[in-house]
Amino acid sequence: MASSENTGSSVRRVTMRDVAQLAGVDVAVVSKMLSGDASLSVRESTRERVLRAVAQLDYRPNYAARSLRRSRADAFGLVVPDFHNSVYSGIIDGAQSAANAMNYALLTVSASPTSDEESRLAALFGNGTIDGLLVAGAARADELVRLFRKRGQPVLSVNRRIPGLDRYVILDDFAAARQAVRHLVELGHTRIGHIGGPRDLDTSTRRLDGFFSAMQDAGLAIPTSYIVNADYTPRGGYQAMRSLLELSEPPQAVLAANVTSALGAMSAAYEAGVSIPNDLSLISIHDLDLAEYASPALTVIRMPIYEMGRLAVQLLADTPPNDAIEQVVDTPLELIARHSTSRPHA
Amino acid sequence: MASSENTGSSVRRVTMRDVAQLAGVDVAVVSKMLSGDASLSVRESTRERVLRAVAQLDYRPNYAARSLRRSRADAFGLVVPDFHNSVYSGIIDGAQSAANAMNYALLTVSASPTSDEESRLAALFGNGTIDGLLVAGAARADELVRLFRKRGQPVLSVNRRIPGLDRYVILDDFAAARQAVRHLVELGHTRIGHIGGPRDLDTSTRRLDGFFSAMQDAGLAIPTSYIVNADYTPRGGYQAMRSLLELSEPPQAVLAANVTSALGAMSAAYEAGVSIPNDLSLISIHDLDLAEYASPALTVIRMPIYEMGRLAVQLLADTPPNDAIEQVVDTPLELIARHSTSRPHA
DNA sequence: CTGAAAGCGCTTACAG
DNA sequence: CTGAAAGCGCTTACAG
Numbered sequence: 001m002a003s004s005e006n007t008g009s010s011v012r013r014v015t016m017r018d019v020a021q022l023a024g025v026d027v028a029v030v031s032k033m034l035s036g037d038a039s040l041s042v043r044e045s046t047r048e049r050v051l052r053a054v055a056q057l058d059y060r061p062n063y064a065a066r067s068l069r070r071s072r073a074d075a076f077g078l079v080v081p082d083f084h085n086s087v088y089s090g091i092i093d094g095a096q097s098a099a100n101a102m103n104y105a106l107l108t109v110s111a112s113p114t115s116d117e118e119s120r121l122a123a124l125f126g127n128g129t130i131d132g133l134l135v136a137g138a139a140r141a142d143e144l145v146r147l148f149r150k151r152g153q154p155v156l157s158v159n160r161r162i163p164g165l166d167r168y169v170i171l172d173d174f175a176a177a178r179q180a181v182r183h184l185v186e187l188g189h190t191r192i193g194h195i196g197g198p199r200d201l202d203t204s205t206r207r208l209d210g211f212f213s214a215m216q217d218a219g220l221a222i223p224t225s226y227i228v229n230a231d232y233t234p235r236g237g238y239q240a241m242r243s244l245l246e247l248s249e250p251p252q253a254v255l256a257a258n259v260t261s262a263l264g265a266m267s268a269a270y271e272a273g274v275s276i277p278n279d280l281s282l283i284s285i286h287d288l289d290l291a292e293y294a295s296p297a298l299t300v301i302r303m304p305i306y307e308m309g310r311l312a313v314q315l316l317a318d319t320p321p322n323d324a325i326e327q328v329v330d331t332p333l334e335l336i337a338r339h340s341t342s343r344p345h346a
Numbered sequence: 347m348a349s350s351e352n353t354g355s356s357v358r359r360v361t362m363r364d365v366a367q368l369a370g371v372d373v374a375v376v377s378k379m380l381s382g383d384a385s386l387s388v389r390e391s392t393r394e395r396v397l398r399a400v401a402q403l404d405y406r407p408n409y410a411a412r413s414l415r416r417s418r419a420d421a422f423g424l425v426v427p428d429f430h431n432s433v434y435s436g437i438i439d440g441a442q443s444a445a446n447a448m449n450y451a452l453l454t455v456s457a458s459p460t461s462d463e464e465s466r467l468a469a470l471f472g473n474g475t476i477d478g479l480l481v482a483g484a485a486r487a488d489e490l491v492r493l494f495r496k497r498g499q500p501v502l503s504v505n506r507r508i509p510g511l512d513r514y515v516i517l518d519d520f521a522a523a524r525q526a527v528r529h530l531v532e533l534g535h536t537r538i539g540h541i542g543g544p545r546d547l548d549t550s551t552r553r554l555d556g557f558f559s560a561m562q563d564a565g566l567a568i569p570t571s572y573i574v575n576a577d578y579t580p581r582g583g584y585q586a587m588r589s590l591l592e593l594s595e596p597p598q599a600v601l602a603a604n605v606t607s608a609l610g611a612m613s614a615a616y617e618a619g620v621s622i623p624n625d626l627s628l629i630s631i632h633d634l635d636l637a638e639y640a641s642p643a644l645t646v647i648r649m650p651i652y653e654m655g656r657l658a659v660q661l662l663a664d665t666p667p668n669d670a671i672e673q674v675v676d677t678p679l680e681l682i683a684r685h686s687t688s689r690p691h692a
Numbered sequence: 693c694t695g696a697a698a699g700c701g702c703t704t705a706c707a708g
Numbered sequence: 709c710t711g712a713a714a715g716c717g718c719t720t721a722c723a724g
Contacts (some may be wrong), residue, residue, distance in 0.1 A: 013417070013474075013497075015701060026711045031703060041709065058493070063473040064419070065701035067410035068716050071359070083438050084635075089429035096456065105470055107453050110442065124451055127409040128359075128717095147404070151359075234639040263636055270641035289430075290609055290636060293580040295616040372695045377719055387693065414700050474701095514710060516724035 014057045023053040029278050030054075034061060038134060060285070067128070076316060077104035077130035079121065079159075081139040083110050086259075086288050087305055091136050091158060094309020102317060104131075111139050118143045132316045134158050138201065154321035158312045159305075160202045166324040169312050173203050176301045177210025177255065178217075180283045183299070183335055184253040185218045188343045193226035193251030195240040195261055200309045204229075207257045207285060226251055237261025241268035252344045253281035260286045262298055266340070277342035285338060296339035304331035361401045369399040376400075380407060410597060413474070422662060423449035423476035425467065427485040429456050432605075432634050433651055437482050437504060440655020448663060449475075457485050464489045475668055478662045480504055484547065500667040504658045506548045512670040515658050519549050519631070522647045522679050523556025523601065524563075526629045528601040529645070529681055531564045534689045539572035539597030541586040541607055550575075552604045553631060576607045583607025587614035598690045599627035605634045608644055612686070623688040633682060643684035650677035 020027040021107055025046060032040040033050055047090045067073050078095055080088040092108050099106035107130060111117045123165055123306040125133065132154040135141045145165065148155045184192050194211045197204025208227070214221050228243055230236030244250055245268065256262035262284030266276060274280050283299045291298040308329045315325050366373040371392060378386040379396055415421050424441055426434040438454050444450035453476060457463045468489045471479065478500040481487045491511065494501045503514040530538050540557045543550025554573070561568050574589055581603055590596055591614065602608035608630030612622060620626050622642055629645045637644040654675045661671050682690030
């Protein structure tokens with residue numbers, strides 16, 4: 001009477017046998033039909049009966065059984081360091097889209113860099129749940145990566161190069177920083193500072209290199225004090241900008257290595273009474289919907305993050321697991337000139 | 347010679363039989379030991395041999411086999427509408443944390459409201475991959491929800507009430523809006539406007555109700571033009587604020603139903619030369635790291651999103667699948683008074 | 693305390 | 709064109 005008596009799996013799962021029985025055929029026929037076996041030719045009437053039975057019973061092949069039998073999961077795993085970061089959101093979207101296109105599942109989990117997470121991750125993904133592993137950015141998954149490599153299962157690092165792993169997809173951070181600096185130089189700036197990312201992170205060092213390279217091309221000097229490391233957060237950008245503005249001769253223009261730190265930097269400038277872009281030009285790498293609604297709207301180099309996610313899954317699927325993958329996404333970068341940069345007004 | 351010859355699953359998977367053989371016991375012993383069967387008593391020396399064999403072979407129980415045999419997946423699924431939204435990031439974090447604590451996997455996917463996504467989702471999660479389903483916010487998963495209900499498998503809607511489903515966890519949006527209005531009233535404001543969410547979304551109507559309720563308590567009139575619907579985006583908030591500021595007598599204070607739309611609204615005020623908080627006070631529901639670094643820093647009602655995620659998983663796991671769950675998270679809301687609200691200066 | 697055996701629901705040669 | 713049978717790697721009564 002009470003529907004709450006109907007607990008758990010009280011409803012017997014419908015199985016391939018049920019379908020076969022209802023359609024009056026052998027399970028092998030059902031199996032081959034449903035898995036799209038090309039070598040199968042069935043009489044049209046049989047095909048129809050099977051399809052009708054499948055629909056009538058709302059049959060769905062059991063995942064665990066299929067996976068066990070074929071010893072593959074038709075799934076990839078993606079480990080991100082943090083769900084609260086639009087860079088990873090973009091990677092996830094791209095990766096999910098590519099996975100869907102090949103009828104693979106994408107299982108995304110976050111792994112903050114605490115030690116017990118490592119073994120949890122290995123337990124979660126190390127047992128046949130996934131056929132290939134994507135590790136994005138600073139996510140900690142060393143144990144899992146070792147395991148996959150040992151077993152000859154494919155691994156790929158996304159947006160970062162992991163020491164000892166010759167398989168990665170990255171963006172052209174070097175070119176992005178160069179393009180940003182060129183924009184500032186073309187506007188007429190000469191005193192240009194840099195709010196960098198975490199000191200030893202792969203993306204930040206490449207952006208820093210690009211910054212140096214473009215400054216050198218332009219024949220511009222870089223006082224040591226003009227380079228400040230932050231941590232890709234609003235707070236980090238805020239502090240970095242403060243230290244820049246406290247200099248006896250502050251920069252006229254700043255490249256922030258990351259959009260959220262740029263937004264934090266804007267806040268510090270506002271607080272110090274420094275007007276952007278009149279007193280200070282600011283440009284950053286990566287776009288964000290909020291960047292357009294900052295005051296003033298932030299000028300930005302938009303990076304092909306979504307494309308990187310897509311490409312990562314495709315490479316993971318299509319490259320033999322022990323081949324090297326050293327790929328820089330070649331989708332063109334895009335300068336989105338908004339209102340935080342202008343010619344120097346001094 | 348070339349390591350690239352070692353393709354695919356060339357490395358034979360180590361199986362429970364291998365462990366049993368190496369340890370000189372039956373697989374049943376290994377199985378019971380590894381699944382923590384309480385009814386098992388093994389000689390200490392046997393236990394040691396098994397453990398050593400497991401470690402030596404780096405054995406990990408095959409997920410598909412275990413799942414097939416026990417007909418459960420030890421996993422929950424979470425469907426979100428969008429990874430680019432800190433509300434869902436918070437829900438994911440909370441849910442993942444609770445799932446980890448009970449040794450369950452949490453599989454998170456996004457489902458934008460396009461029709462073919464629906465059947466893809468059903469194929470992905472409808473085949474025994476997960477033991478329970480969480481649907482967050484506006485994510486479209488109707489087909490999957492129906493399927494789970496029919497089978498007597500647990501479903502729970504998070505941060506939204508789905509028509510016809512008496513199982514949900516939501517926040518106290520009503521109380522949040524009331525608290526926000528009270529803050530403005532206490533500061534001395536009387537002309538208070540509201541930038542609402544999408545017209546028919548569950549969360550926005552509850553926030554709107556709270557707004558009305560608190561205004562009524564304060565004996566304040568609400569011109570129709572003071573209520574503007576937006577869509578929880580920066581752009582929506584921007585447009586809504588513009589229309590508010592074009593009024594012949596604009597509000598002195600505004601409650602934005604959502605933090606990103608509040609940030610967009612700030613941009614419109616800035617553009618119109620309206621100074622916050624001098625000319626206009628602004629408060630919003632939900633916090634965001636960037637809200638603290640807006641100029642001025644945004645005053646906010648912080649909502650227990652992470653707690654909602656945790657609670658959702660716990661309820662999903664602990665409640666019989668056909669019982670009703672109608673839960674409002676009772677973690678206290680928190681007013682974070684920053685610098686976007688002040689007494690009226692007129 | 694330990695072993696033998698059935699079976700979860702599929703897929704895949706193989707036979708007819 | 710269709711059927712019978714083995715087996716993927718576990719878990720779980722059951723027997724000893």
